[in-house]
Amino acid sequence: MLINGSAINGSVINGAATAIRFVADLPSVWIATRYRCYLTGAENGLASDIELPISSFQTRLRSGGLSYLSCVVNGVDAYVDAITARSNGKLKIWREYVLDDGEVSPYLMAEADYDELQTYSGGNAGTTGTLTGTGNFVPDTAETIALNNPTYYSLSGGKRRYRCEIDPRLRPGDTAVINGDTLVVDQIVHIVDVRTTVMEIAEA
Amino acid sequence: MGKATIIASLGKGEYRIKVEFDNARVQTRLAMIAENIAALTTQLDDLTGQEAEALAGLQNAINSLNLYLAVTPAEEYTQDPSYLNDLTKNAYEWRSHYDNAKHQISLAKTKKTGLEKDKSYLEKFCPSDFEAQAWCVEYKEDLTGTTKTIECDFLLKRDPKTNAIKNHTGIWLPATVAAPDAKMQHPLASSVHATWFNLCMAPAMQRHKGRYRIASITSIDKANNKCDLSFEGINEVGKRTSHLVDDKPINPQINGAQHATYSGADIVYGACNAAAFEVSDRVIVDLHGGVGAPTVIGFYSHPRRCADYVFDSNAINVPDSGGGDPYMEADGVYDFATSDFRINHADYVVTMNGITLSYSALSGGGAQWSSLAGDAIRGFQLFSSGRFHLIYRDKAPMTPQINLLFEKAGNIVCNMTLVSSYWPSTTHGDDVLNVAMTCTQPSSLAVFGSKLDAITMIST
Numbered sequence: 049m050l051i052n053g054s055a056i057n058g059s060v061i062n063g064a065a066t067a068i069r070f071v072a073d074l075p076s077v078w079i080a081t082r083y084r085c086y087l088t089g090a091e092n093g094l095a096s097d098i099e100l101p102i103s104s105f106q107t108r109l110r111s112g113g114l115s116y117l118s119c120v121v122n123g124v125d126a127y128v129d130a131i132t133a134r135s136n137g138k139l140k141i142w143r144e145y146v147l148d149d150g151e152v153s154p155y156l157m158a159e160a161d162y163d164e165l166q167t168y169s170g171g172n173a174g175t176t177g178t179l180t181g182t183g184n185f186v187p188d189t190a191e192t193i194a195l196n197n198p199t200y201y202s203l204s205g206g207k208r209r210y211r212c213e214i215d216p217r218l219r220p221g222d223t224a225v226i227n228g229d230t231l232v233v234d235q236i237v238h239i240v241d242v243r244t245t246v247m248e249i250a251e252a
Numbered sequence: 253m254g255k256a257t258i259i260a261s262l263g264k265g266e267y268r269i270k271v272e273f274d275n276a277r278v279q280t281r282l283a284m285i286a287e288n289i290a291a292l293t294t295q296l297d298d299l300t301g302q303e304a305e306a307l308a309g310l311q312n313a314i315n316s317l318n319l320y321l322a323v324t325p326a327e328e329y330t331q332d333p334s335y336l337n338d339l340t341k342n343a344y345e346w347r348s349h350y351d352n353a354k355h356q357i358s359l360a361k362t363k364k365t366g367l368e369k370d371k372s373y374l375e376k377f378c379p380s381d382f383e384a385q386a387w388c389v390e391y392k393e394d395l396t397g398t399t400k401t402i403e404c405d406f407l408l409k410r411d412p413k414t415n416a417i418k419n420h421t422g423i424w425l426p427a428t429v430a431a432p433d434a435k436m437q438h439p440l441a442s443s444v445h446a447t448w449f450n451l452c453m454a455p456a457m458q459r460h461k462g463r464y465r466i467a468s469i470t471s472i473d474k475a476n477n478k479c480d481l482s483f484e485g486i487n488e489v490g491k492r493t494s495h496l497v498d499d500k501p502i503n504p505q506i507n508g509a510q511h512a513t514y515s516g517a518d519i520v521y522g523a524c525n526a527a528a529f530e531v532s533d534r535v536i537v538d539l540h541g542g543v544g545a546p547t548v549i550g551f552y553s554h555p556r557r558c559a560d561y562v563f564d565s566n567a568i569n570v571p572d573s574g575g576g577d578p579y580m581e582a583d584g585v586y587d588f589a590t591s592d593f594r595i596n597h598a599d600y601v602v603t604m605n606g607i608t609l610s611y612s613a614l615s616g617g618g619a620q621w622s623s624l625a626g627d628a629i630r631g632f633q634l635f636s637s638g639r640f641h642l643i644y645r646d647k648a649p650m651t652p653q654i655n656l657l658f659e660k661a662g663n664i665v666c667n668m669t670l671v672s673s674y675w676p677s678t679t680h681g682d683d684v685l686n687v688a689m690t691c692t693q694p695s696s697l698a699v700f701g702s703k704l705d706a707i708t709m710i711s712t
Contacts, residue, residue, distance in 0.1 A: 112499070113409065113418075125358035132365045135372070163373045165366040175362060 069189045071217050075153050078145040083240060084154075085119050087162060087179070091136040098130045100179070104241030105141055107158045111220035111234050111252060115185040117141065117160040120241075124167060124177025131179070137162050139181040141238075143216040155216035157238065159185060187219045195226040195249070207234075207251045214238065214247040224249055253463070254401040254423060255432035256386070265388045265555040267395065267425055274435035275380040277442065285371045292364040299357045306350035313343035378438040382415040389536045389550020390427035390522055391557040399429040402536065404464045405501040407454070408436070420466065420484075424536060427522070427550065451496050455489055458502040462539035465504065466552055469533045470513070477525040479548060480515045481537060487512060504539050506546065519548040523587035524558035561586045561640060568652065568672055577627060579645030580652055582670055588638040593658065594619045601659040604630040605644060632656060642670065 085102040089095065102119045109115040117139055121127065139162050145153040160181030168176045193215060200211035208231050210224075218224065224233050226249075234252035239245075256269040317339040320329075329336040388395060389402065406421035417423065439447045467481040485503040487510060489496065503512045517537065519526040529535065534552035563584040570578050593600060594617070602609045602621040607630055609621035616636030623630040627647035634640050644654045652672035658665050 125355075125362045128358055128361040128365055132361065132368075135365070135369065163369065163376070165362075165369045167362050167366050169359065175359060177362065177366075 080146040084142045086140045088137040107238040109236040114182040118180040121177045125175040157216040190221045192223040198227045211248045254436040256401045257398045272381045274437045278378040303353035310346035313346045387553045388425040391555040400432040454497045461542040462504040465537045474526040517546045522558040528556040577647045581643040603657045
């Protein structure tokens with residue numbers, strides 16, 4: 049896995065598929081967060097991944113059934129050759145924490161097999177592409193993760209839902225500790241664009 | 253119900269099958285995608301040609317412009333820039349052609365890539381067929397051909413990578429191959445409206461028009477071939493959940509009321525019905541489309557083989573002195589239609605207590621093997637009624653035992669021994685005494701069962 053041309057510990061960080069799951073602490077202080085989307089090349093025998101300039105992405109990560117990831121890329125036609133060359137690749141979304149010393153802490157948020165490319169032409173954005181993927185994003189081992197800053201709570205059908213600050217380490221099946229509640233997470237929805245950052249979790 | 257072609261029998265009721273889908277819409281879409289990809293490929297060839305042509309034109313225009321600027325004094329084109337302007341305009345026009353061609357190429361490539369991904373997406377999630385393992389609801393090892401399949405009112409979830417059916421849903425084969433009357437359809441192979449309609453109707457269908465269901469036997473009445481069931485299901489989908497249907501089906505409506513459990517369900521299974529089942533067995537239940545009472549038709553997995561012969565009575569007769577010969581006998585039922593002993597009797601050599609028995613036909617298609625030697629009578633009879641009878645009668649004191657041996661082509665296919673736990677020492681006239689008997693049957697081919705507690709079946 050390459051980010052900005054350099055390897056991150058040479059392996060997947062917080063990856064869903066790793067037998068031993070290492071959940072690193074989040075930085076206590078950071079000055080910015082940013083999201084990066086990569087389409088991997090290894091599945092097509094390529095040495096490099098490409099970074100896609102996404103304007104937004106959404107996930108629906110589920111403990112039962114397939115998880116979904118969709119990313120919107122403006123001006124996708126400029127990347128078409130690189131995307132086509134990675135037709136069997138995986139879409140990965142990372143959340144990076146930029147620290148005050150300029151260092152970056154990356155955390156994998158979502159990963160899915162690249163399934164579809166839908167394109168839309170016209171408007172000021174030129175040709176916009178939506179890359180979607182599906183896959184299993186349930187880790188082998190569940191963890192307990194404390195979530196921060198809840199902004200919304202609902203209790204429906206006996207199931208609790210929270211919206212809160214994004215924690216990129218959270219996976220379906222994990223136990224979330226939030227607002228004094230403890231719940232096993234069945235579904236995680238991320239909605240992120242330039243104006244909105246939402247993570248909603250639903251109880252199993 | 254679905255359609256499948258049997259690829260191979262894996263033994264003991266398990267099969268490798270190819271599940272076939274009604275995939276016409278997907279095939280139509282794939283054909284359209286193929287057409288569009290072909291058209292885009294042609295368009296890309298044209299555009300590539302136009303790009304090369306535009307690039308050559310641009311190079312020529314730039315060369316002409318550079319040449320003109322190189323050989324023409326500046327005063328000349330300063331005084332009259334019209335030719336320079338024409339050359340410049342020409343270069344810009346070719347540049348525009350070239351840029352436009354490149355843009356069109358990248359757009360066409362993007363469309364083509366999108367279509368190719370659509371194609372692989374449909375092929376991944378909507379295959380026209382896939383191979384899977386399936387259990388037959390009965391112990392059948394010789395099913396072949398194409399047959400209808402049984403699905404259990406769940407939403408089937410296939411893992412697109414392994415083709416395994418997720419959760420505990422699945423596809424079963426009926427006991428006999430039957431012509432398919434329908435095929436399953438992937439949601440993507442249906443229209444959006446049809447899929448939504450089906451999803452909305454699913455809970456009502458599961459409750460009121462249920463077809464097949466998974467259940468567990470909670471108690472069993474073997475004498476009357478009935479059992480009590482506990483269905484694997486839920487009574488309702490939560491009113492406030494986001495699900496239209498859950499992972500488990502809605503419990504069925506039977507005789508005007510919803511049932512999570514049901515008492516007195518008939519067991520219809522091969523030739524032995526309830527004899528093959530035990531409490532706690534997971535079974536497949538036919539709900540008959542919501543009409544009538546549920547019927548257990550087979551096993552969820554690992555179906556048990558019906559015993560070929562089931563004893564239901566046994567007796568020992570010890571007469572008064574001088575009042576006839578003592579005898580030992582046992583009776584039961586067997587599968588008249590499929591008994592190879594009866595059908596291919598010439599293939600077998602039958603001996604009882606070491607004496608070879610002779611074959612003779614019985615009226616109605618039955619068969620018997622018997623021997624009259626001195627006072628001794630040895631006999632094994634298969635009646636067309638589906639009953640069988642074993643008897644050993646002798647005047648001489650005897651060991652209370654019947655040993656019946658069947659050999660086929662030199663191999664022992666049945667070696668059954670009925671042993672009484674004791675021989676009565678006192679008699680009260682020609683009384684027939686029911687005593688405990690044990691039947692051992694170590695053969696691997698034929699299986700003897702029992703309905704009587706007094707006879708214990710031991711099979712391998």
